Amino acid sequence: MSRQxxxxxxxxxxxxxxxHASGQRYRLHRPVPGxxxxxxxxxxxxxxxxxFLDGCFWHGCPxxxxxxxxxxxxxxxxLDRNIARDAETSKSLTEAGWTVLRFWEHEDPADVAARIAEVTRERRSSAPSRH
Structure with missing residues (x-):
């Protein structure tokens, strides 16, 4: 497992x-609050x-x-512990006001990136102005 x-x-x-090619800027591997x-x-x-981009084996893809x-x-x-931890992490982030997006490793990267871009656009347009 250490080689995974x-x-x-x-x-x-x-x-x-x-x-990145579409102009999105993000941070990698940020700690989950709490x-x-x-x-x-x-x-x-x-x-x-x-x-989160979850591996099919490790995260229990249906x-x-x-x-x-x-x-x-x-x-x-x-594997059941991994699935439970994922659910707990999502719940914790959601309760802290985060939008959680989870995708499987087998999903088309273009579709995943498009969905992420859509959610970031929606979030930016609904955010209060900083003026």
Whole structure:
């Protein structure tokens, strides 16, 4: 497991390239408020938008998740804990006023980037003016 890439995955890099090319500016791997060991994959702190790009295996994708046969009980507990942690993180951020966007690694990066851009536009247009 220590060899598993946890950040800067191919899907994450593809989405980030598209966001940057479209003029979006963001922060990477920001700590989740109240949970210092957890990080937001792509954060728009001023707009309070948190983006997570979840791996199908590690986060329990309903389409692509697999169940290891070796040491099955241990893996089931581990993966269930990951899913519960994701839910807790989303809830914590939402309660703190953040918009949480979660995407699966298999989703088309262009679609993901378009959805993120849409939410940032909506958030900017509804934000009070700073004048």
């Amino acid at each position: 890439v946890s950040r800067d995955t191919s899907p994450e890099l593809a989405v980030r390239r598209l966001l 949970h210092p060991r957890r990080t937001i994959d792509i954060a728009f702190p001023g707009l309070k938008i948190a983006v 389409e692509h998740a697999t169940q290891p046969k070796a040491n099955a009980q241990w893996w089931r507990v581990k």
